[in-house]
Amino acid sequence: MANVTLRNVRKTYLGGFEAIKGVNVDVADGQFCVLVGPSGCGKSTLLRMVAGLETVTGGEIDIGGRVVNQIEPADRDIAMVFQNYALYPHMSVFNNMAYGLRNRGMAEAEVKSRVEEAARVLELSAMLERKPRQLSGGQRQRVAMGRAIVRQPKVFLFDEPLSNLDAKLRIAMRVEIRKLQRRLNTTSIYVTHDQLEAMTLADILVVMNGGQVEQVGNPLAIYEKPATTFVASFIGAPPMNLMSTRADEIKSQLGGSAGEAGILGIRPEDFVITDQTPSGGVAMSLTVEAIERVGAETFVYGAREQEDQRVAATPGELPPGEVIVRIPGTDAPAIGQKIRVAAISSKLHLFSGDGRKRIEA
């Protein structure tokens, strides 16, 4: 049991590339921390630094009150589940799990009881003598988990452990991992690029981008109050609609400081199809371009009217001028139809013009 603290952690590679640009995170004992971000954001590098597989070029990593920067991975009392599982292909399931215990000179009787207990929990008891290649993807994943839990380490580290599984199994294993972690109450750090996985697993969510932390906090709090436009568009699917907004609008509608242009964000589910304009809210006319019905809900893709000067702030996420509206059920307008949508003031998100700062009303 231990807390993990990252203090201004940096990683600069030999060529001068700065992969991690000063990260501060505090994971309390027993918490489940998820690092989420697009590929190349540095989340895996950061995890590998905690594991000791990458050197730390700046700052401190503290596990259970001990700075571990210069300590071998073996001596950090951590266990790691790898994306490709990294099972030892030449060893049986039993030996895969026992290897780390034997390396530490544990008595064989104790090794046996620990491995068998882990196998029971993970429903692997019948396969202890098999080799990894004789197992299915989900079973291998569980062996990798087993290898981590038999050690009873201070900290679990997960590096995208579910990304090699098919969609259905991924959801099942996600629930398994969460249950297991609650039961063992072991501090965990989990890396994923899947925002849904991140939202559902995390006690504490760390959103990363370009080697920096964009926002740290409770997942729902982050969803409700994203700190930057990056977080706003990365967390939540489909992404938040972002559009530049004129200074006078901010002033009139949200009470921002005068003369400041900004970015307005509205989540698809916060729009309502209505002819009215709520007081303090935003309304706009759209021409329906595409409809996606997925059963319980329908997504309407609409183009804003010509005279509307606002364009999306992040072109990669939304084509300029396009807005996504989520409506419940399957009752949707027809393609080509003109509709009017509105969102109330408490559902509006306002960011500074560069998208780096959230402006509170």
Added chain:
Amino acid sequence: MVEQEGIRRYVAHIILWIGIAIVAFPVYIAIVASTQDNALIANGQMSLLPGGHFFEVYYQTIFVGTSGSTREPVANMMLNSLIMALLIAVGKIAISIISAYAIVYFRFPLRMPIFWLIFITLMLPVEVRIYPTYKIVADLNMLDSYAGLALPLIASATATLLFRQFFMTVPDELLEASRIDGAGPLRFFWDTLLPLSRTNMAALFVILFILGWNQYLWPLLITTRDDMQTIQVGIRKMITTTDALTEWPIVMATAVLAMLPPVFVVVAMQKLFVRGLVETEK
């Protein structure tokens, strides 16, 4: 890990440099010796630094040969080696690619027996059937000829298997598409399969060229005329005389010249070389 990793890295660098030194030392000595005076070497007084006879030694080696009575300029030996290596490489690739094409893309009676006939040759190098082969080459009047040097070394299945394996990975749709486009078997081979096989052919060529250039026992047996000697045979003949008479600078210059083409091929075409090596051993 973090701290000790640094030390381990230094150890790795040092070990690798020691390895490189061990690998390079004999060749360094050869280069040094090829620039020195023979008398000095014969006395066991050879310096470990290059001497000043580079040009005269190499000139004599390439254009004149040793001072012996049956001397042969090394340039001629290199030409023989080159012709033999090219014949082996090109010949083997040519006959292998068409027979692999027949075996993969046609169904005909005796297809499998023929495949096995070729496949079995994979197992036995020329060394094990050296004298009977010699006799046949002699009966065919091919002693002291380029055909006699190359043909018995072409009789092996490695290249055929390699092309067969590669053809099996070519999608069926390609053949179907070109058939729809009106191409017959020869057209498909020439317009589609050959261009696709380019990298494989190049990799194979690199390996076969090196193997051909380095052949020794077979050329040793079937060349009797000095002007048909390959460089590998020539270099041995240079040290057959009693030690005192061996002209070491020339021997070493010949060794350096014998290494140059294949080593150049390995270094300059490293990617193809590695690929060819790994694939022919599969």
Added chain:
Amino acid sequence: MQKQAIFQSKLLPYLLVAPQLAVVLIFFYWPALQAVVQSFLLQDAFGLSSSFVWFDNYIELFKDPAYFESIIRTFFFSFAIAVSSLSFALLLAVMADKPLRGVMLYRTLLIWPYAVAPPVVGVLWIFMLHPSLGVISRYLRAAGIDWNPLLDGNQAATLIILAAAWKQISYNFLFFLAGLQAIPKSVFEAAAIDGARPMRRFWTVTFPLLSPTIFFLLVVNIVYAFFDTFGIIDTMTRGGPGTSTVTLVYKVYSDGLLGGNLGSSAAQSVILMILVIVLTGIQFRFVERKVTY
């Protein structure tokens, strides 16, 4: 495995296989068959007539202590060459597999000796270790070793093993490096986290995972030592001193040069063929296993 999409033609496929078939039949099967037939025949002193003698040639061979010795010697050379070259190459490959700067340069500097022909290897090494003029021999003598491989059979054998192992380093290095790079790095990382120190990591993870490569190289090296050492031996020692460096292939060659007994020479060839077939068979069985690994 067969292609589904094929061409139809009666004559063309035969024309296409004809060149290779001709070469293989004339230069492979005919001589091989000749060797087998001759190994059962005994020629008279003038080479005019021959009679069928069953296995007499083989029995004579195995009664000949010189032949028996050369079998033992060949296997001894093969193992000594394979083991020394493999272990050194493995060490280098493990080092070169680390994330070092300049690793590509190291690789290039280590693989080129593959291209050096066996007779050239022989010339290089005999020159370095020549009793009277070798640059290394000076130091050996200074160290009090009575170094003369031209007179001392054991020293001659050592010299040949060294030279042959030297040539084979680059080949083994390349395959070891490829084998190491095929193992996912995360397996080593998992072992590091599992508390295995570098030496233990090597013996419990790297070595077992490399074992298919090691086995493959062992067979290849033995076959190499059977045949390609010929050029090295012929330029360095000519089989001498005495017969202390005569291997099976060298014996086939030198017995043939003397012109003597055709039947015996053929029997030697057949035995060599059988040995190679057995070795290749072992290798093929293993290749199949590698696929399922």
